[in-house]
Amino acid sequence: MMQSTAPDPNKQPEILGRTRRLTPQHRITFDQIFHSGGGYVLNFSDRTMGEWFEEFFDFNIFDERYQIEGDSKGKTLRGFIEVAEPRLVARVLRALWDYRCSLDGFVEDNSDQETRLKMWLEQLTNELENSSSLNLDEAFKDFSSDTTLPKLRASIAGDLIGNKPDVALDRIHTYCVKRFRALLADRGMPCDPSTPLHAIFGAYGKAVRDEGVVSQFALPRDCAEFCA
Structure with missing residues (x-):
């Protein structure tokens, strides 16, 4: 009789090994980084968020295909994370992190906490890039x-x-x-x-x-x- 191996609770699941890219636990950390709970994203208004994505990535972030959870800024961004090409998602998240760090009032006061959030995002973006089937760099x-x-x-x-x-x-x-x-x-x-x-x-x-x-x-x- 084969014995089943219990999953290691300390092991970070990989993008391809889970149903959603942002699990409920990951969503908490994600929303903490980008202040995206309650429908918000950083200091963006609907207009400025749309303009930011158009300027830096030349696509409409409020496209219906990203609004699988709803049409608020936070839900739209999380929908984009779930369905968009992984490599592009990684690039967007890195650019959003840089934008976040340029703002007053959005960086954690505790430097250890800020470092932890940065490492978490780096791990997520690395997983996304490694799971991409679209090798644009080549x-x-x-x-x-x-x-x-x-x-x-x-x-x-x-x-x-x-x-x-x-x-x-x-x-x-x-x-x-x-x-x-x-x-x-x-x-x-x-x-x-x-x-x-x-x-x-x-x-x-x-x-x-x-x-x-x-x-x-x-x-x-x-x-x-x-x-x-």
Whole structure:
């Protein structure tokens, strides 16, 4: 007869190992950090909270899909934590922590307590990142000093989790134009700003073929025809 192993009450459950990302116990700590009990979130009004998310992450935090518990600021934020792409949630929580720490009256007076809350949030955000199935850092990298890239990447992530694939595709197109332009510039082959993506990609395909990095047969048919 197999013996069942009792769960360790001191072990912190992982995101993928629990039904909700914020258990009732975690919610108490979460609300303490962001002062989100009673429907509030830090010093935000509905307007300023919406503006903050639009400015830094380019999506509507008050979208209906996040209001699974209700439409107050606190309930909307907790709903976002539950359903949004985990990596994006981690980034939002880190940005909210930084914003919290910039405000008067929201940091704990007891430094030990503040350290405990910071460690708790770091553990939660690390778990979220490790559970993400969307590897944006590998797919979309800051490949140059272009200051628009971080916001572009964040916008793509927001569009992907916000059920806006048409907008995401448009921004991915912009990212690819920037990426292949940079790859060509690194080879001393700058492109005219008006050059379309298919022509840029064709020029890059020809460059890597001529360098012997890939063969003609490794290139997509359209690219191979363009490079001929």
